[in-house]
Amino acid sequence: MNIAGALKRLLRQPWLFTAFVGLCGGLAMLALYVLQPVALQRLDLRIYDALLPLRRQSEPSPVPLVIDIDEESLARYGQWPWPRYLVADLVDRLAQNGAASIGLDIMFAEPDRTSPASMREGLYRDRGVTLEIVGLPSFLTDFDTLLAASVRAAPLVLGAFARYAGEPYSGPLPQPPAMIARGGKDAPPFDAYLQSAAGAVLPLPELFAEAPVGFVNVSPDADGLVRQVPLLLRLGDAVYPSLALQALMRALGTDALRLYTGPDGLFSVAAGEFKIPVSREGYMLVPFQGGRHTYRYISAAKVLDGSAKRADIDGCIAFVGTSAPGLADIRATPFDRVMPGVEVHAAAMDAMISGNFVQSPSWGPGAQALIIAFVTCASTLAFGFAGPRVYVPSSLALMGATVVASRQLFMGGLFLSPLYGLLTTLLCGGLLLSVRFWQEEKQKIVLRRAFSRYVSPEVVKRISKRQGDLLAGENRELSILFTDIRGFTSLSESLSPQDVVQLLNRYFTPMTAIVRSRQGTLDKFIGDALMAFWNAPLDVPGHPALAVDAALSMQEQLEALNGEIEASFGIRLAMGAGIHTGQAYVGNMGSDDLINYTLIGDNVNLASRLEGLCKRYGAPVVVSGDTREGCGDAFAFVHLDVLRVKGKTKPVSIYWPMRPGTDAIFQVAMPQWSAARALYEKGDFAKAAAGFAALAKRYPAVRLFGLYHERSLMLAQNPPVQWDGIWTMEGK
Structure with missing residues (x-):
């Protein structure tokens, strides 16, 4: 069969070619679903995170309780690891206070x-x-x-950690719990x-001979966030539960798990009356209820010194761990990038006892294939054969239905x-609209060739009226930025002209990139100075804050750049x-043959x-009161002065902007500064000078x-x- 000939015949039939393109889009999306690229996996995980608040x-369950070896505990009882008599005391006190x-x-x-x-032997x-x-009493020797x-x-329950790589384990193993399999004849082993x-x-061994073991492993996804934990894993010939599941069993007084399997493998684990859905690999999705401290915390120090109340511990399932940053047990979750790892177990326990589960159904792949097929057909009809008025409503309907269905489930x-339904709409819609655009452009080319016989090609190619308007002169509100290198004339005297050019190029390159990345318009370079503005030629919402952010980012960039400049130029x-x-007033200005898009005005x-004024007031950035008002609460501002300007x-009120969190000196000094400023404004200059x-003595910098x-002395x-x-x- 002649493939080239078949494609030519296909192209001669627009409707058939359109249907073919829609089919190709659907098949491409099915292939992506099967292959699951990492980028789409991460996008899928973000969608899961967005749905998680549902x-x-x-209120979170009151049963999980975190006993926190926190900074207070380490300060009172010494650095970790503690002597195990302290851990024994902690365990004893938790048991005495009724921990389940x-x-x-x-x-x-x-x-x-x-x-x-051990010390004697060492x-x-x-x-x-x-x-x-x-x-020394004999019981304290070991x-x-x-x-x-x-x-x-x-x-x-003792904690253990599974390693999935390395040498096989050959030592003694703890006693695993009993596993009771429930499933049909066609079900594989659990x-x-x-x-x-x-x-x-x-x-x-002397410890796990006295208590069961639970594994503390979590399972970060491709983006590094923890969304699931393995409830079961195999070590050697035995199967062991997670720390949270074993703690639940311990609280229930059971040493057996019921495992439910179907044709696809394991789908549920039961401990006592609690039935927990899992994947066939034994993982449970944890529907986190929030970030750190969602669940109750009690400092280990308070348990040890007896100040913790029995009512706060009685009947709870207590997880002993640490939130101290130095001990590095930190996990990233959808709600919190620095959640203490021990609270992950508390969140898993909450889900198990409250029955608040999320699971990926076994019929999910089949449902996704049907969704892709349906959206492909609907998109082909809407974008391939209907008129432009249908495009937006059809897109909203298809994407909205996909999102609403996913949300309800x-x-x-x-x-x-809903990711693959949404992507199918976008892919098929994009392909089909591109085909239609291409087909229409082919028709326009024919028309242009025909009209070129009667009018000049320049007329046909004339820029649109809208493009002309964008550069037309007009009065509008702008945020205007000027920057200047301090003392550049004297600095450049030690450099050759070639070095000065290289230095300015190295300096201006990142500075202009900052302006452009924040929707600014670069006006001109004036020696070592730079002029830029915002809100022209196009409207830029929030342009005062963008201008201030650009100025602060330029200062931050200069700090990093100075290391390179000093190494290369010695300054x-x-x-x-x-x-x-x-x-x-902003627009095109200049002569008939040379124009520039710029602005003028007072x-x-x-x-x-x-x-x-930056050098005079010792501020790297100085903004007017109008700019400060336009920024809202985006930055912290120090009121510098009120000036009478020619x-x-x-x-004109002027301010020093800072990013939140970088104004520590002024947060401390603000009461004294405000008091001295008030005296200054009242005209009590002697007292103001003292303040x-x-x-100045406390903060000479x-x-x-x-x-x-x-000024106050004068x-x-x-x-x-x-x-x-x-x-x-007076003056500049």
Whole structure:
């Protein structure tokens, strides 16, 4: 069969070619669903995260409780690891306070080296010193034996960690719980698809001989976030539960699990009356209820010193772990990128006892294939054969139906991602509209060739009226930015002209990129100065905040750039930036043969003058009050001054903008600064000078305080006849 000939015949039949393109789009989407590229997996996970709040309960379960080895505990009882007699005391107190079960999210894989017996052995081995301890009770000679006694007496679960790579484990194994399989004759063994561990970090044999073991492993997804945990995993020939599941069993007083299997493998695990849906690999999706501290925390220090109330512990399932950053048990979850790992087990426990589950149904792949097929057909009809008026309603209907269906299923505990339905609409719609556009362009080419016989090609190609309007002159509100390198003339005297050009190129390249990335328009370079503006030729919502963000980012970029500049040229650069928001005339200006899109007006001059004030006030960025008002709460601002400016009828307030969290000095000094400013504005210059002097002495690096101190002394010596708190700006 001649493929080229078949394609030509296909192209001659527009309707047939359109249907063929729609079919190709659907088949491509089916292939993507089967292949599951990493980028789409991550997008799918983001959709799951967006739906997750739908499973949020009004209140988290009070049963899970985190016993936190926090900074307070470490400060009071010493750095980790603690002597195991302390851990034994912690276990004893939790049991005495009525904890239903205790899960240790802690490894005890090695003997306690702080035990007297271990210390005696180590000193003799390493130093040849025989240590004699007199008067020590025999039960305190080995802390591991002491902990084992506490473990035996408490409803406790020991933590273990599975390794999925490395040498196979050959040591003794803990006793696994009993597994009762429930399934039909055609069902595979419940452990057929379970994750197998090559090895494990297990507690000491003398400990796991006294209590069951639960694995603390979590399962981060492709984007590094934890959304599921393995409830079951295989080690050797045995199957072990997770820490949370084993803690639930311990609280229920059962040592057996019921495992339900179907034709596709394991689908549910039951402990007592609680039935938990899982994947055939044994994973449970955890519907997190929030970020860190969603569940109750009690400091381990309070448990140890007896200040924790029995009512707060009685009947709870306590997970002992740490939130201390230095101990590195931190997990990223959909709600919190720095959640203590121990709280993941609490969230899993909440889901198990409240029955708040999310699962991916076994029929999900078949349903996704049907969705892709249906959306392909509907998209082909809407985008391939209907008129333009149908495009938007059809897109909204198809995408909306997909999202609403997925949302309703999620509220019922089933996750069927809307991603592939949405992508099918976009892919098929895009392909079909591209085909129609291509077909229409072919027709336009024919028309252009025909009209070119009667009018010039230049007329046919003339730019549209709208494009002309974009560059037409007009008065509009703009945010205007000027920057200037401090002392550049003197700095450049030590450089050759070629080095000066290279230096400016290296400096301007990242600065212009910052302006453009924040929707700004670069006007011109004036030596070492830069001029840019926002809100022209197109409207830019929030342009004052974008201009301020650009100026702050330029300062931050210069800090990083100075290392390279110093290495290459032996100098460091400092920059000032001034921003004003106001009306200006903007458009094409120049001669008939040479024009430039720029702006003019008194507000342009004011922005330039504000830049010149940076050095005087010791502020890297100075903005006007109009710009500050346009930024809202996006930044922190320090009120620098109120100025009487030549050419302006109204005084101009100026501010120093900072990113939130970087204004620590002013947060501390603000009360004293405000008090001194109030005295200054009232005309009590002597007292104001004293206040500014104290600030300048405490913060000598802040030029602003010294400036006001000098100004207040001058005004105190020569008081103005009429003082209204406004400083007259002279010069630039």
